[in-house]
Amino acid sequence: MNCGCSQTFENALSYVNGEYIAFCDQDDVWRPDKLSIMIDILKNESIGLVYSNCDVIDEESNIKIDNYREINNLVGIDSSHENINEICWFNSFILGCSIVIKFDVLSKVLPILDNSHNHDKWIVSL
Numbered sequence: 001m002n003c004g005c006s007q008t009f010e011n012a013l014s015y016v017n018g019e020y021i022a023f024c025d026q027d028d029v030w031r032p033d034k035l036s037i038m039i040d041i042l043k044n045e046s047i048g049l050v051y052s053n054c055d056v057i058d059e060e061s062n063i064k065i066d067n068y069r070e071i072n073n074l075v076g077i078d079s080s081h082e083n084i085n086e087i088c089w090f091n092s093f094i095l096g097c098s099i100v101i102k103f104d105v106l107s108k109v110l111p112i113l114d115n116s117h118n119h120d121k122w123i124v125s126l
Contacts, residue, residue: 010112021101028097029061038100048105049123051098099123 003011013021020039024030034052041050056064101109101123109123 006112010110013110019103023096023099025097042102049101051094054095054098
């Protein structure tokens with residue numbers, strides 16, 4: 001049964017366990033040190049979600065865009081911006097493949113109440 005992207009993602013999250021959750025789709029390629037760098041940041045008790053920049057590559061792994069944030073003209077905007085929730089909801093520069101969260105953040109993420117937007121935007125707008 002096809003229940004859509006957001007519902008499928010929510011169903012998958014209901015089965016996860018562990019201290020940290022990293023989102024990875026079938027076409028994502030991570031740098032070898034991605035998780036170690038991001039988990040080191042998440043060891044800070046006051047941080048529940050961390051994201052990274054990412055490159056856009058072609059089928060031969062050639063970098064086509066080496067700074068995804070520049071695509072959206074939001075360079076310099078980060079989570080300290082006073083309107084970060086609105087910015088993320090309408091023009092998210094944070095992709096799911098760049099996110100790692102602590103397990104206890106799932107209680108804030110689930111359920112995904114708005115299936116009209118993708119799960120990436122739902123998570124970063126909370």
